[in-house]
Amino acid sequence: MTAPGPLALAPATAAALARWLEVEAATRDRSAHTITAYRADLLAFLSFLGGHHGAAATPRSLALLRQADMRAFAAAERARGLGARSLARRQSAVRGFLRWLSDREGHDLSAALAARSPKYARSLPRPLTPDQAREALEMVAAGHDTPWVAARDVAVMTMLWGCGLRISEALSLDGADWPFRDSLTITGKGGKQRNVPMLPVARDVVAAYLKLSPWRLAPEQPLFRGVRGGRLSGGQIAVALRRARAALGLPPSATPHALRHSFATHLLAAGGDLRTIQELLGHASLSTTQVYTAVDDAQLMKVYRAAHPRG
Template sequence: MTAPGPLALAPATADALARWLEVEAATRDRSAHTITAYRADLLAFLGFLGGHHGRPATPASLAGLRQTDMRAFAAAERARGFGARSLARRQSAVRSFLRWLSDREGYDLSAALSARSPKYARSLPRPLSPDQARDALDMVASGHDTPWVAARDVAVMTLLWGCGLRISEALALDGADWPFREALTITGKGGRQRQVPVLAVARDAVATYLAQCPWRLAVDQPLFRGVRGGRLDAGAVAAALRRARAALGLPQTATPHALRHSFATHLLAAGGDLRTIQELLGHASLSTTQVYTGVDDAHLMAVYRAAHPRG
C-alpha cells in the first residue's frame, strides 16, 4: 500500500490536519522536520482508514474509532515493513492528533487512544573511547586530498566531541558566531537555548580551518562551507568519518553523533555530574541523559542523594 497524498482526504479532514500541524508548530516548537514526519504519519493513517472503511475518513467518522481500527492499522504498517520503533513513533503522532481532535470537537476517543504501542528495545548509544576518537580525528585530518576540506571536517567533529553539539547545531553556526567566546549560545531542539563552553582545542581547530578556507567569512554566511560555498551538508561530515572508521577498523556505530555521545560519556567518566551534562547537551529530561551516557540506576541514585538537601 502506497502512502496517500492530500487529495485522498475529505476536505474537513484535510483542514483539521492542517490546523493540528499549525498548532504543533506554533505552540510546541516542533521543527520543520518533525512537522513533515507528522504529516506523513497522519496521511498514512487517514489513507488506511479510507481503504479500511471504504470511504474517506471525516472528523465525524473518526469519532467512532475503536481499538480494532488501531490494531488493523498497526498490522497493515507491519506488513509494509515498519519495525516496532518506527510504528511506535507513527502511532504516537496519530494519538496526538486524535487527542487534539477529541478536545476540539468534544468526541470521546478513549477507546482508540487506549490502544497500546508496540514495545521495542531502546538501543543504547555506543560512544568511542578517547583513543578511538583521537585516532578518528587524526585520520580525518589526513583523509582528504584538499587540505581545507580536511581541516573543515576536523573542526566540525571537534565541536561534536569537545562541546557536545549536535551536528545540525554545529552546521547552523554562521560567521557572526566567530570568533568564539568562552561559551557559545546554542539553540537546540524545541527552541531551547543553552550555553556551551568552548575548549581551546575546538577554537584552534576552527581557526585552522578558516585560515585555509577559500571562501570569505561573512557574518550572514555559514561558518562551515561545502566545496561549492554553500552551507556544509551533514552527509559530507558523515562520509569523512565513514572513511576514517574503515581505515581504522572502527565499528559502524562510529558516526558523527557517536562523537556527541562520547563527549557526554567521557565527561561523566572524568567526574562530571549528570545535571551539568544534561544542561550541556540540551536534554529536556535527565532520563534522556542517563540513557545517553549509559548510566545505570545506581549511579543515578548516587547523584540524587548527593544533590538532594535531605540526601
Template sequence: MTRPLAVGPLALAPAMADALARWLEVEAATRDRSDHTITAYRGDLLAFLAFLGGHHGQPATPKSLADLRQTDMRAFAAAERARGLGARSLARRQSAVRSFLRWIGDREGHDLSAALSTRSPKYTRSLPRPLTPDQARDTLDMVALGHDTPWVAARDTAVMTLLWGCGLRISEALSLNGDDWPFRDSLTITGKGGRQRHVPVLPVARQAVADYLRLCPWEPAPGQPLFRGVRGGRLAPGIIEGAMQKARAALGLPPTATPHALRHSFATHLLAAGGDLRTIQELLGHASLSTTQVYTGVDDAHLMAVYRAAHPRG
C-alpha cells in the same frame, strides 16, 4: 473552499484537512515541536487517515472519528506491519495518532477512550555507542590526514572537534556562520524545537577552527557559512560522514563510529569524569532528562551510586 487533499486512493475530506492543519499548528506553537517533527507527524496522520478511508470505504471526517474502535487501531497497526514498518517506527506513528485523537476528541466532544487504549508495540531502544577517549583522539588525527587539500582536512577536523569537544549535533556545527567567529568562551546554539543553549568552547576547539580558517580560501563573513564546501557553499553533512567513514575504516572501528557518536562520546566522557546529568542535559540541549539518561547509557546502578555519594544521609 478548501480542496480535498489526496492521500492514497481516497481524498482527505476538507474538514479533516482543516483539523489536521490546525492540530499541527497547535503542536508547533504550544509543544515546541521542530519542523522535522511536524513533518513526521503530518506523514503519520496522513497514513492513518488514508488507511481509515480505505478501511471504511469513505474519507474520514472529524465527526466519523467518534465511531473509532480498538479494532480499527489494531487493523491499522497490522496493515503498517504488513507494509514492513518496524516496531519503533510503528510506535512513533501510533503515538502521533493518539495525540491527534486526544486533541480532536476534546475539540469535538468525542469519547475516544477505546481507541486510545490500544497499546503500542514494544521495541528495544538502541543506544548510541560512544568512542573511547583514545578512539576519539585517533579519529581526529586520522581525519586530519584524510584529504590531500590541507584546508579541507583542517575543516573536517574542526567540525569533528566541535562535535566531540562541545557536544554539537552535526547540523548545529554546520549551521554556524561567519558572524559566530571569533568564538567567545561559549556559543549560543539553537537546537531542536528552537531551544537555545550556551555551550562552553574549549581552547582546542577554538584552535581547530582557527587553523581551518587560516587555510580556508574564503574569509568568514556575516551571513555566510563558517564551514564551506569546496565550491564555497555551506558544507553538507554527508561530506563529514564520508570523512568519518574513511577514518573508521583506517582505524578498524565499528560502523557505529559516526559523527553523532562523537557527540555521544562528549556526553559519556563528561559523565565518567563526574559531570551530573542535569548539566549534561543542558549542554546537549535535551528537553527531557530521561533522553539524556538513555543517551548516555546510564543505568539504575550508576544513578544509585551517585545518589548515595551525594545525598547527605547516603
C-alpha cells in the same frame, strides 16, 4: 463499493490536521522535521481508515473509532514491514491528534486512545572511546590532500566531540558567530537555544581552519564551507569519518553523531550529572539523556565480566 483514493482525506479532516500541526509547532516547539513526520504519520492513518471503512475519514467518523480500528491499523503497518519503534512513534502521533480532536469537538475517544503501542528495545548509543575519538581526528587530519579541507573536517568533528553539537548545529554556524567566546549560543531542535561552553581546543582548531581557508569570512556567510564556497554538508563530514574508520578498523557505528554520543558518555564517566548533560545536549526530556546511564552501565558490566574470576 470502490475504495477512495490513497489518502482518503475529507476537507474537514484536512483542515483539522493542518490546524493540529500548527498548534504542535506553535505551542510545543516541534521542529520542522517533527512536523513533517507527524503529517506523514497522520496521512498514513487517515488513508488506512479510508480503505478500511470504505469512506473518507471525517471528524464525525473519527469520533466512532474503537480499539479494533487501532489494532487493525497497527497490523496493517506491521504487514507493510514497519518496525516496532517506527510504529510506536506513528501511533503516538495519531493519539496526539485524536486527543486534540476529541477535546476540540467534545467527542469521547477514550476507547481508541486506550490502544497500547508496541514495546521495543531502545537501541543504545554507540560512542567512541576517548582514544578512538582522538585517533579518528588524527586520521582525518592526515586524510585529505587539501590542507584547509582536512583542517575544516577536524574543526567540525571537534565541535561534535568537544561541545556535544549535532552536526546540523555545527554546520549552521555563520561568520557572525566567530570569534568564539567562553560559550556559544546554539539554536537546536524546535528553535530552542542553549549556551554551550567553548573549549580552548575547539577555538584553536577552528582558528587553524580559518587561517588556511581560501574563503573570506563574512558575518552572513557560513563558517564551515564546502570546496565551492557554499555551506558545508553533513555528508562530506560523514565521508571523511568513514575513510578514517576504515583505516583504523573502527566499527560502522563510528559516525559523526557518535562523536556527540561520545561527548555525553565521556562527561558522564568523568562525574558529570545528568541534568547538566541534558542542558549541554539540548534534550527536551531528561529521559532522552538517561539512555547514556545505560551505556555507562553496559560498559561497566562488560569490564566486570571480562575481569572477574567467575565472569
